[in-house]
Amino acid sequence: MIDMETMNVDINQEKKIPGSIDQLFIITKFEILNYFRSRRFLILLIIGLIIDLLLTGIIGYYRPQSFLSSSLSFYSGWVGQSITFIIILSAIFFGGDSISGEFQNKTGFFIASRPIRRSSIYIGKWIASFIASFLIIIIFLAITIANGVYYFGASIPYELWESLAFSILYLAAVLGFAFFFSSLFKSSAYSIIITVILFLFAFNLIQLLISSLVGIEPWFIITYASGIISNIFTVPFPAHVVTTVTHLGHGRTLTTTTYNATISEGLIIMAGYFIISTILGLFIFEKREFN
Amino acid sequence: MIYALQDRNIEKRFILINYMAVYEVGKLDDNVIEAINLTKKYGSFTALSDLNLNLSGSKCVGFLGPNGAGKTTTLKIFTDLIRPSSGQAIINGINVQQNKKKALSDCSALIETPEIYPSMTVREALSLVAELRGVPRSERSSQIEEVVAEVKMTDWLDKSVGKFSKGMKQRVNIASTLIGNPSIILLDEPTSGLDPRGMAEVRDIVKSLKKKDRLIFMSSHLLNEVADVCDEVAMIDHGKLLAYGPLEEITDKFSTVDDSAEAQFSRAIDESINSQISRIDGIVSVEKLDSRTVKIKYTGGLKSQEYILATLAGMQIGLVGFKSSSTRLEDTYLNLIKETL
Structure with a gap:
């Protein structure tokens, strides 16, 4: 017997799984929901607010000339010194265990065994981390601008927007790098500790040692590239190479070299870090096994 | 295919x-x-x-x-x-x-x-x-x-x-x-x-x-x-x-023991009922566990189980429970696993 009706029913019942891009945004949506309910988002928000409140109080009370001489120096002092720290903290908080946590906490089994590409999970989580970090930065910046408007009026120097654009690229690069490290380890603790050590200590130390003592431009260090975020407030833009000769007495001198990444160089380094670390992280996550 | x-x-x-x-x-x-x-x-x-x-x-x-x-x-x-x-x-x-x-x-x-x-x-x-x-x-x-x-x-x-x-x-x-x-x-x-x-x-x-x-x-x-x-x-x-x-099929092939089941009755099972049960086709042995429960060993798999259950119910001797045990599967499992050691 030919049962056309049954056949039609079966064909209609063919399961329609959303496309990979749609699934990516589904992951992003639920991951953001997760972040907003998490303590880490709240803690990071509080840290950002504390920095803002401290600067508001100190500048209001002591009125330091280094901040109040011009709007440029104000934003340079406020944003230039703090935003990279907030970005690094965001990468540690949101990126440090983003992938390793899926293995350690076994949450990966809940998602990865479904009909979804692993790349959708990875990128979806990355976008969620980026959005959560970006929100923290925006809140921090909103308070900064409110202070700036109070002291210097509504004319905001365009260097602030340039600095913000560089910060966004830096955030992408730092998160990409944190995700890469997170995909290397199955332990959240390892991936978080290594991210902390690299961004808060190791990169800065290596940069200092090789530029000042060895005299090599640290073009391969991401924190070196981040210098453009604060240097953009300096007019004219700092020289690429600054050599300082210090006289130590008795005819002896100490020559130290300081490098400043040019804007194009900084952007290329950040983009390079973002692209390479994302490709590597994706590749590792695709190959990793949920044992 | x-x-x-x-x-x-x-x-x-x-x-x-x-x-x-x-x-x-x-x-x-x-x-x-x-x-x-x-x-x-x-x-x-x-x-x-x-x-x-x-x-x-x-x-x-x-x-x-x-x-x-x-x-x-x-x-x-x-x-x-x-x-x-x-x-x-x-x-x-x-x-x-x-x-x-x-x-x-x-x-x-x-x-x-x-x-x-x-x-x-x-x-x-x-x-x-x-x-x-x-x-x-x-x-x-x-x-x-x-x-x-x-x-x-x-x-x-x-x-x-x-x-x-x-x-x-x-x-x-x-x-x-x-x-x-x-x-x-x-x-x-x-x-x-x-x-x-x-x-x-x-x-x-x-x-x-x-x-x-x-x-x-x-x-x-x-x-x-x-x-x-x-x-x-x-x-x-x-x-x-x-x-x-x-x-x-798997238990038939690899098990060396008979099927078994526990039958529970609402009243005590005396010797005459016990011997009636043991005469049912397929039953190998009947062991009294207590006054109202017997353990039945049988051959013939599911068909035999179905027949024995129907017969016991038809005898109107107060059958209130019939639970087959997984002895044969366990025996199959142990035989197969043992062989790979």
Whole structure:
């Protein structure tokens, strides 16, 4: 017997799984929901607010000339010194265990065994981390601008927007790098500790040692590239190479070299870090096994 | 073979046009899981060795073996959580490693005891799965409520999963496998972490799933669970498939003991009734356990069991319970596992 009706029913019942891009945004949506309910988002928000409140109080009370001489120096002092720290903290908080946590906490089994590409999970989580970090930065910046408007009026120097654009690229690069490290380890603790050590200590130390003592431009260090975020407030833009000769007495001198990444160089380094670390992280996550 | 086709849609269209080939639809629409020479090695350790297994149709297949036998490894390969060293894992004609999304589009799995993001409520966790599976927005809410009711978690629908016990999380995990109404369900020790009541409820859920034209592949090391729920059994040890077939056939082939069952009566069984029972065809021996319970050993498998039960009921001697024991499956298991040591 030919049962056309049954056949039609079966064909209609063919399961329609959303496309990979749609699934990516589904992951992003639920991951953001997760972040907003998490303590880490709240803690990071509080840290950002504390920095803002401290600067508001100190500048209001002591009125330091280094901040109040011009709007440029104000934003340079406020944003230039703090935003990279907030970005690094965001990468540690949101990126440090983003992938390793899926293995350690076994949450990966809940998602990865479904009909979804692993790349959708990875990128979806990355976008969620980026959005959560970006929100923290925006809140921090909103308070900064409110202070700036109070002291210097509504004319905001365009260097602030340039600095913000560089910060966004830096955030992408730092998160990409944190995700890469997170995909290397199955332990959240390892991936978080290594991210902390690299961004808060190791990169800065290596940069200092090789530029000042060895005299090599640290073009391969991401924190070196981040210098453009604060240097953009300096007019004219700092020289690429600054050599300082210090006289130590008795005819002896100490020559130290300081490098400043040019804007194009900084952007290329950040983009390079973002692209390479994302490709590597994706590749590792695709190959990793949920044992 | 029909299930080896790579594009089922194309084949369906072909069948719609070709009237003469419609007969093949039954086979084509079978739910099929196939392992072809599936091997998984970790360095020098072989977790899975040349596994060949072909499951199709609507039934429950138990995957039995001791811890470390390769059960979870097999199921993980079928869900692409790990990759085989060689061989192929195929679901409905699609190689999981080549096209995971399509292969798993009509297949759901519960592997180990996954953790659900603790801040999510049951509704949110299941919404995530429903969205990933492409359940239409209009059906999502009702489907979630339906599957949650099935695992008896309705009262917890809007509570955060983070506060749940392992057993409650496992229920949510089981509910998540039902989202999207998949035709194939892979369950890796689904009663793990559940209390006896929870285990019984999960077994009932699995039994009810069988009625809905599904192929269920369930790993377990609980023999009574497999005997109670499954139609067929595949036994594995040291990564090698030892036996596969209908429960009855496997136990007939490998068990050296008779079937047995415990019969309970509402009144005391005297010697004359005892001898009447022992004269029923197929019964090998009757052993009195207490005044109202006897242990019956019999031959002839399910048909014989059915006949004995009907005869006992017809004798009107106060039969109130008849429970077959899994002795033969246990004996089969021990014989097969012993042989591989």
